[in-house]
Amino acid sequence: MNVLRPDDFDDFWDATLKQVAQVPLRPSFEYVExxxxxxxxxYDVHYDSWEGVRISGWYAVPREAGPHPALMLVPGYISEPVIPRSWARKGYAAFAVAPRGKLRSNQRFNPGYPGLLVHDIVDPNTYAYRGFYVDAVRAVEAVLTRPEVDADRVGVHGSSQGGALTITTAALMPDVVACGAAGAPYLCGFMESARLTHSYPYEEINEYLRDHPDHEQLVAESVGYFDGINFAPNIQAPMLVYIGLEDDVCPPETGFAVHEAMKCEKELLTYERCGHDAGHHWAMEKVEAFLAGHLGVAR
Incomplete structure (x- = not known):
């Protein structure tokens, strides 16, 4: 799959992380009885991220003494994070983050759904996903302030947009993330996906280009900085990718492409007659085994 990778891709993200490092994290974990x-x-969690936007999340942790491995749970495009008690019962210090634009994190940034995918899409410096990707990175930094968390055992898991955030977070934090499981990864092959499907959210790009046909090259150049296929080679941790072969939201071709672009230890699961659920019914047992194996959780 032909995805434009800007020559300054790594420099762009290095500069982004250095810039946000100047923003005090100010993590707050409020126990909710x-x-x-x-x-x-x-715990009800809040922390500061890109451009000072205050981000929220839910943190659930076993009451038994740690240290516990951290499991970052990153959300889909429309879905809101739920309290991850079930993961805590499996032995994880589980953090379900709500990046900017989610209901609990939209005080200063709320492009709506649809809307997020094309918000400032022609300028990588102000494109919505620059802050969104950073929010996931800062979530890891926030959870690592907890004394009961084992900093050497950090995993990331999500599907659709959560699959994309799993990939980008693992790539942006190669010395921190120990493993990642990405289902039906979104934000991989932006332009090709918009051509392959007319389902939302990618249809937002098609709609934008119908209104601004002269912006196609600008869009292609901008999203190159945010494409999961361009992040994939920077991942060092073991990764599990799982896709449905009849996915009409995130085309399976893009799942194959991002998996192929990974240079780390990796595994790909494919499910026939499955759509955007990515074979959830069958995949989750393998996802749980993968995470437990790499993060040292007894099953």
């Missing part, structure tokens, strides 16, 4: 249980403690 009414959402906690006898075996899981739940």
């Amino acid at each position: 009414e959402r906690s249980t006898d075996d899981v403690a739940v």
